[in-house]
Amino acid sequence: MPLSALAQQADPLVARQSIYLPMRDGTRLAVNIYRPAAGGKPVATKAPVVFAFTPYRARYYDKGKLVELVDSPQFGLRDLVHSGYVVATADIRGKGASFGARRGFLDQTEAKDGAEIVAWLAAQPYASGDVGLIGCSYLGGTAMLVAGARPPAVKAVFSAATDWDKYDFVRRGGITGQFNTRPEDPITPDLDSVPVDADTGGVLLKQAVAQHAGNTPMAPLWYGIPYRDSVSPLTGTRFWEEVGPYTHKAAMTAPGVAWYLWGNWNDEPTEQVIRSAANLPAKLIVGPGSHCDVPKQFDINAIQKRFFDRYLKGIRNGIDTEPKYSWWREDGAGGALIRSDRLPGVGIKRxxxxxxxxxxxxxxxxxxxxxxxxxxxxxxxxxxxxxxxxxxxxxxxxxxxxxxxxxxxxxxxxxxxxxxxxxxxxxxxxxxxxxxxxxxxxxxxxxxxxxxxxxxxxxxxxxxxxxxxxxxxxxxxxxxxxxxxxxxxxxxxxxxxxxxxxxxxxxxxxxxxxxxxxxxxxxxxxxxxxxxxxxxxxxxxxxxxxxxxxxxxxxxxxxxx
The missing domain is CATH 2.60.120.260 (Galactose-binding domain-like)
Incomplete structure (x- = not known):
């Protein structure tokens, strides 16, 4: 659960700032930076960056209580800051405190935005130049798409509960029948976002949220493209191919990028996560439970930290020599941890x-x-x-x-x-x-x-x-x-x-x-x-x-x- 606002503000090991960062077309996105600190002041040591890109508001008030993505239990981001990482979170365009209108859902506009943010972060004087991407569900999708845009600074990607082939996911078997067709979120909750530091009166936040009225509605987008080669009347592109991410496989499998994937058995994207593992040079864990539930059978935060330690800090901790795939085999009363270099079911005759x-x-x-x-x-x-x-x-x-x-x-x-x-x-x-x-x-x-x-x-x-x-x-x-x-x-x-x-x-x-x-x-x-x-x-x-x-x-x- 998120820490209280007082506890977050009083964390002496974290120095936070938030800014508006302009993109290539001038659209300003809200970016939050959390740096390792001593006594509340940022340390001078250069550090690798871990970045999460969200449509669900990176910082907002819920009935007066401050909620921050940095405290999400799925990611352990605050602990990463305590361990010497810079952590950055940002609202995608058209959501949260960011300006602009959302063109699509995990589209190439978001991929390019994320790549620009990564490049900016890697060039900051407090950054080592190496960046990791992290996320679950939509955030797992932004991690995949930003990696597919191939910003050179990205060296490690931890992605969970997202898809490899979005057509086969959203319109599986040619049928729209899962959670992506839910009703469109209203824009008014975005007004509960925390304004960036310089926007002391919240004037810019109100201007940003007003632009969100131009967002492309998601359910009509999916319903309007019944075939993989359909051209969307809302985006003017063969949208399923644009959002892939399998269509960007060449970039995603380029040398120098390490991958770790996570899913849970009672979650529809898991079949896509396993397909991703079959196509990427990735390690994989599958736990019990539903969408982005943190399984008690795995210490997800510890796994994420070991992964980033190995590929962003160069610490030889053995994670790369362990079996590639781990999953929890359920038995009704408990279960057992399975470790293998073969994906679940591969080689088993039906x-x-x-x-x-x-x-x-x-x-x-x-x-x-x-x-x-x-x-x-x-x-x-x-x-x-x-x-x-x-x-x-x-x-x-x-x-x-x-x-x-x-x-x-x-x-x-x-x-x-x-x-x-x-x-x-x-x-x-x-x-x-x-x-x-x-x-x-x-x-x-x-x-x-x-x-x-x-x-x-x-x-x-x-x-x-x-x-x-x-x-x-x-x-x-x-x-x-x-x-x-x-x-x-x-x-x-x-x-x-x-x-x-x-x-x-x-x-x-x-x-x-x-x-x-x-x-x-x-x-x-x-x-x-x-x-x-x-x-x-x-x-x-x-x-x-x-x-x-x-x-x-x-x-x-x-x-x-």
Whole structure:
């Protein structure tokens, strides 16, 4: 939690200043600099800089209490200052105390702004010339994009809970159905930002916030570019390619930049974080929990400090010789720390489980043997409540989906990596969406979503990925590959579910849930009229299946418990 305003002001080991820094077009961005100090006065020693770039206000008042990004528990930035680093935070243009209007979301305008701030910081007399970037969620995205702009001073990047391929993230499977489509934030909270030091009366702050009225609204931006090659009417560019960041891979993998990535299993961006690790010379940690939650199983702040110590201060602390990847394998009651030089699931052969159709009830079977041929008609439930402001992870769709359940497990089974689902289905219209969930169902019936994915039927055509995609199916998202369904004609829909490292306990069941709508679709009311009303699922040889990366053979009980 943030320190009190009095404690922050009285910290004798930190000297803070805030300024407006003009960008190439004259737009002034609010930048805060925290320098190591003795008795409240900055020390003269040159130090490396760690920079965080935020849309969420770097310094602001919350009901009279001062809140500063430097005290965020995810980053340990104040401790870095205490350890001899200069820390800088800044508001992106169009947010917080900065001037200007936001053109897009993690766009090249922000990338260039961040690169200019980095260059300025590296040239200051108190700086050693080496800069690290840090952030989680949007801030993780700014770290990626600024690194992609390749400012020479950047030597280390610690990025968490952000994406590698923004089209595949925001419009995964061709469907907008996650937290980036949330309602636009009003600009009035920006007036609670702390004015920069020279703006004693807050006049400049008011002028800056007035310009925020020109910000590009985020949800209309995403909804307005349905294909990877769509040109946004709001930016005039093929915006998905602009924001990459995979399109800037050459710059991001240039020699001299070290990477560390972090994600958590119950967080949709984690599948993107692992893709990033497959494409960057990066170390990786994955913990339990939700979006940017600091897992108790890892000392995130200590890891960040060791990383920057090695690559910004040159301290040979061994972090570069440790296994590249670490993750927490959950087992329901606790878990275990796994360290490896292979990403989760890489090299593990997937085990097929086949969906058996039940003609007169929703719940079908899921098992190791190919079932008899069969079909099930599932009427899509569009009358589902939408989830809250930030639905980072879905709840069980039980009651709104067709479900297929295994017998109880005879012994524990470990899942490691990405699951792939292939649904053989026909819709009664040319457009239909499919959502799939893999669940752990306890003996008492409580269901936990382990993995989830989605695919628009018209986006089913597979293609070659433009980056290392592990062994996962890839859809181009190009307009030319949009192929409407032929009503009543079965087709196979193949897509990956989010990754997991998880031990399913004995006597638990695995369940696959298939739905045609999801509570995270905020535009569901607007689009449902153009979507099919029914899926027909097919089982048997060549029918629906799910391929799960079990580390050992899975065994099911043959008699009820």
């Amino acid at each position: 085990t097929p489980l086949f969906l058996g159709m039940a003609s007169r009830r929703v719940d079908g079977t899921l098992g190791s043997r190919v079932p008899a041929p069969g079909t099930f008609d599932y009427r899509i439930d569009y009358d589902i409540p939408t989830e809250g402001y930030f639905p980072f992870w879905p709840a069980s769709p039980d009651g709104h989906a067709a479900t297929f359940t295994t017998a109880p497990l005879a012994r524990s089974a470990t899942i490691e990596g990405f699951t792939i689902v292939s649904v053989r289905a026909a819709a009664n219209g040319p457009a239909a969406n499919i959502f799939a969930y893999l669940e752990d169902v306890a003996p008492d019936g409580k269901a936990v979503v382990l993995a989830q994915g989605r695919l628009a039927g018209s986006h089913r055509t597979l293609a070659k990925a433009p980056y290392a995609n592990l062994d996962l199916p890839y859809r181009s998202g190009l307009k030319r590959d949009d192929t409407p369904l032929i009503p009543g004609r079965p087709t196979t829909l193949t897509f990956e579910l989010s990754p997991r490292s998880y031990v399913v306990q004995p006597h638990h069941r695995l369940r696959v849930a298939l739905a045609g709508a999801d509570p995270r679709q905020r535009n569901l009311a607007a689009i449902r009229g153009g979507l099919a009303q029914r899926w027909t699922f097919y089982g048997g040889a060549g029918g629906s299946r799910i391929d799960i990366p079990f580390t050992t053979p899975v065994q099911f009980e043959t008699t009820p418990q």
